[in-house]
Amino acid sequence: MATAFIPSKMKAFVYSENGNPADVLKLKTDIAVPELEEDQVLVKVVAAALNPIDFKKMLGLKTTVPTVPGFDVAGVVVKLGSKVENFKEGDEVFGFIDIQKSLQDPKVSGTLAEYTAIEEKLLAPKPKDLSFAEAAGLPLAIETAYEGLERIGLSTGESILVLGGAGGVGSLVIQLAKNAFGASKVAATSSTGKLDLLKKLGADLVIDYTKENYEDLPEKFDVAYDTVRESDRALKAVKEEGRVLTIIGTPTPPAIPFSVTSNGSILEKLIPHLESGEVKPVLDPKGPFPFSQTVEALSYLQTQRATGKVVIYPIP
Incomplete structure (x- = not known):
């Protein structure tokens, strides 16, 4: 497989100060594509799901700015860190970024962007029968x-x-x-x-x-x-x-x-339940929201009226 072209800059939602998402979250077109650590893969984000912690961080929960929000992701591996063993370029994956690490490390970049860097141990192969939008709605919630x-x-x-x-x-x-x-x-x-x-x-x-x-x-x-x-x-x-x-x-x-810990092996363990249809993702019927409506989607999540998961798709 030919190596995917990876630009140096990408589109991403960013907030540079704490506050309500409707006021502080902005779409930028010149954000640097994340650099990989040796145990990470670069994922071309196809879909991302929203979680309450996204707006809680924006409102001021232990966060540094500027920050790209977002934890859940489904996408395609386009680049490998030097010590990655279990994935290859072109693999379809899903998972979520380590929440504790993101609270402590300002260099961690979220999933509401065209690309995100994530440790291979936090990812699993995307279930074949699930769409990217469905897969993105699962990781943090199902774990x-x-x-x-x-x-x-x-x-x-x-x-x-x-x-x-x-x-x-x-x-x-x-x-x-x-x-x-x-x-x-x-x-x-x-x-x-x-x-x-x-x-x-x-x-x-x-x-x-x-x-x-x-x-x-x-x-x-x-x-x-x-x-x-x-x-x-x-x-x-x-x-x-x-x-x-x-x-x-x-x-x-x-x-x-109870607080969840991100772990790709849990997702892998659950894949048979997902592929058999015993466990199905539940996506809010108002979505999926296109990337351009991420701010509106977060505001909707804040109303606490969502059913299942609020998903952003396609990205960009």
Whole structure:
């Protein structure tokens, strides 16, 4: 395969000061294409997904400027670092940039750009039957869902309550709990208009949080997976020896907090579930948003009304 032409400059969204995305995020056309470290590959970005941490960083969460935001990526490998062993030019990949590294290292460049540099250990081969847009919507959310279920120790035959079942992480927790962990019963909460989606994803019990308090149900659950910062209420919804895991904020003890670590081997482990159709990406029906509408897409994500993942495609 001929080596891909790689320009020295690229289009990328950049913010040079903290603030609301609508005010500070700008499209630039002269950003330097990232230099590779020896364990990295250069990916031509085809699609990228948005996450709440993108606007939280912009608003001032432990960030340095100027910064190219974005973590999730699906694209094509176009250049290899000197110690890369598992990929070659032309490979279609997906994964997400290490969040902790990006908070600590101002040189880390995000995925809302034509090219991004990312460690090979954070990537996996893109599932063949998924589009780039679908694949981009998975990495951070599915790793959070899977590792969180492992951390809380969901076992075959146990019941689980998923708070925020229509969100990017929650929609995957429902599917993984049912199809990968063998949960006996999956309950999930959402607003009225998203209840049908929860049923399609495999939820056995759907709860409209606008009409009923899940903690008042007579039935109690073995595990609660909290994606909406309601650990205090979740603790009332589990059995006496039940467990609660939360992925946002500081939970009420004995609920435990969880933060994902980027790991391409987790994605590889989950590829069979994705290729069999047992687990499907859920993309917000308003998208995908073209690259030019990235600011509008981030503003939409901030409303907390998105269903599943908000994806930017195509790039550029």
